[in-house]
Amino acid sequence: MTELSAHHVGVTVADLEQAVEFYQDTLGFPVENEFSISGEAFETAVDVEDATGRFAHLDAGGVRVELVEYGPEGEPQTTSSVNCPGAKHLGFSVDDVDSLYESLEGDVEMLSEPQTTETGSRILFVRDPEGNLVELLETS
Known part of the structure; x- marks a missing residue:
């Protein structure tokens, strides 16, 4: 069996710049890189027609936090309490x-x-x- 190891923890956001500002300025995580992805392979992989993604990777001291802003934007997931199944x-x-x-x-x-x-x-x-x-x- 192929060995797995953690690569990142991903969070989908509506406003990438605002999210980066919080994780960078408030929590002190430096930005490792920023990039965009689009195209048929990406659309197929994420199962979203015409999908594009703007990404920022931040270094959280051994854990990469991936912030991603998708186009088109989907419906917000609004689980507000930590005890709700599916909450993160x-x-x-x-x-x-x-x-x-x-x-x-x-x-x-x-x-x-x-x-x-x-x-x-x-x-x-x-x-x-x-x-x-x-x-x-x-x-x-």
């Missing part, structure tokens, strides 16, 4: 969740202040500009 979130380790919390701009939507779970981990959930959940995790 991105999780990132942080050395000091409280310091990060204090540094976040007022326009970053947070589900709550940082919390300490029964395992001793400190967690904070925020939403990116597209409403996607992002977990910031400090383990003990």
